[in-house]
Amino acid sequence: MEILSGLEAESVLRKGMEMSTQPTMKKDDLIVIGGAGGFIAGALTCYFHGRGFTRIRAIDKKPLPDWYQRVPGVESLCLDLSERANCVRACEGAVEVYNLAADMGGMGFIERFRIECLRSILINTNLIEAAYRAGVQRYFFSSSACAYNTELQKDPHCRALKESDAYPAMAERGYGWEKLMSEMFCQEYWAERGMKTFIARFHNVYGPNGTWDGGREKAPAAICRKVIEAKDTGNKEIVVWGEGTQTRSFMYIDDCTKGIDMITHCEDLIATPINLGSSELISINELVSIAEEIGGIKLQRKYDLTAPRGVAGRNSDNTMIKRILNWEPKTPFREGLAKTYAWIEQQYQDRKAGKATVRENYQAGGA
Ligand code: NAD
Numbered sequence: 001m002e003i004l005s006g007l008e009a010e011s012v013l014r015k016g017m018e019m020s021t022q023p024t025m026k027k028d029d030l031i032v033i034g035g036a037g038g039f040i041a042g043a044l045t046c047y048f049h050g051r052g053f054t055r056i057r058a059i060d061k062k063p064l065p066d067w068y069q070r071v072p073g074v075e076s077l078c079l080d081l082s083e084r085a086n087c088v089r090a091c092e093g094a095v096e097v098y099n100l101a102a103d104m105g106g107m108g109f110i111e112r113f114r115i116e117c118l119r120s121i122l123i124n125t126n127l128i129e130a131a132y133r134a135g136v137q138r139y140f141f142s143s144s145a146c147a148y149n150t151e152l153q154k155d156p157h158c159r160a161l162k163e164s165d166a167y168p169a170m171a172e173r174g175y176g177w178e179k180l181m182s183e184m185f186c187q188e189y190w191a192e193r194g195m196k197t198f199i200a201r202f203h204n205v206y207g208p209n210g211t212w213d214g215g216r217e218k219a220p221a222a223i224c225r226k227v228i229e230a231k232d233t234g235n236k237e238i239v240v241w242g243e244g245t246q247t248r249s250f251m252y253i254d255d256c257t258k259g260i261d262m263i264t265h266c267e268d269l270i271a272t273p274i275n276l277g278s279s280e281l282i283s284i285n286e287l288v289s290i291a292e293e294i295g296g297i298k299l300q301r302k303y304d305l306t307a308p309r310g311v312a313g314r315n316s317d318n319t320m321i322k323r324i325l326n327w328e329p330k331t332p333f334r335e336g337l338a339k340t341y342a343w344i345e346q347q348y349q350d351r352k353a354g355k356a357t358v359r360e361n362y363q364a365g366g367a
Contacts, residue, residue: 025095028054033100034099036059037058060101082126087126104117107241108215121178139198145316153313161315198263204250206220207336224340231295242304247313249282253336277315281313294337
């Protein structure tokens with residue numbers, strides 16, 4: 001990967017400063033956000049809106065009532081971005097485009113639905129071309145730590161993954177390979193066509209307003225929900241996927257949105273994949289203990305060794321982000337999980353009381 005190493009080498013020479021947001025943007029520049037009915041892009045829409053950006057176009061293929069967050073004053077469209085014509089419509093007049101649309105979920109989803117995950121390549125392929133043709137100034141792509149070589153993640157006490165560890169490539173089947181190919185599209189749109197692209201490799205993101213049941217949820221939300229259910233039903237047992245020794249780092253949503261903004265407005269990071277994740281390593285067993293503490297309950301653990309468990313260990317090496325942005329995701333896991341738990345508990349109670357909550361209605365295979 002000549003492009004990556006060249007830009008990285010150049011970046012080393014420059015000293016980073018913590019960025020203030022949008023150095024070059026006007027408040028009425030049009031920002032387009034794909035996947036905005038989902039967790040991270042929904043939060044990103046709120047983030048930009050909260051910073052006074054007056055023209056935001058939020059897009060998702062889910063029907064509007066199923067979006068986690070709908071922000072007043074934001075143009076919200078239900079469009080399937082795997083279709084070329086919809087991408088052209090989405091990018092009309094855009095100054096910046098953020099692609100966070102993907103058919104994805106936690107381990108249970110990405111191990112079972114590899115074809116759906118691979119098909120997300122259509123979204124980035126069509127959206128980046130439409131963005132280029134529309135003369136977009138900056139294009140952001142949400143990649144994943146699943147793009148890293150799985151051979152390096154066989155030990156729960158793994159060394160943290162640094163950006164160069166994606167090659168030689170042996171990404172997570174399906175989901176990880178789609179991310180790696182889409183990253184390459186982003187790099188080539190800069191190298192061949194001069195469009196500024198930005199690529200963050202997210203490590204597990206969690207927080208309120210995300211999937212917490214239905215099969216696509218990730219470990220922090222799933223464990224919170226199981227603790228809440230156990231308290232509610234009085235069945236003091238919790239099923240943990242695998243032996244519980246798998247380790248991960250988890251990034252709180254507010255760090256994620258801030259990181260996306262900083263990365264997309266950093267000239268040193270054009271077409272350069274960078275980790276965006278916490279470097280606080282947590283085992284699944286520790287995650288369960290923290291959720292139990294928050295819920296004020298102790299549960300009997302049952303380990304399901306047949307369940308999907310993913311790689312043995314994965315952490316984010318934040319050397320590069322600290323060097324270039326002089327920043328890294330900082331929210332302590334316990335603090336972020338307490339907020340997430342409180343939100344899921346409210347959703348749980350509301351649903352039980354028959355109040356409207358956002359359900360994950362949209363199923364795999366519906367592409
Ligand atoms: P999410 O499932 O909550 O949101 C993704 C959204 O994309 C969904 O609302 C979905 O309806 C939408 N979408 C799917 N196909 C679409 C299409 N063809 N057209 C328009 N919209 C479509 O997931 P998220 O957690 O918010 O993830 C956002 C991005 O971040 C994804 O690219 C994901 O791969 C990446 N990522 C997330 C995590 C994480 O921990 N959540 C980790 C690594 C990478």
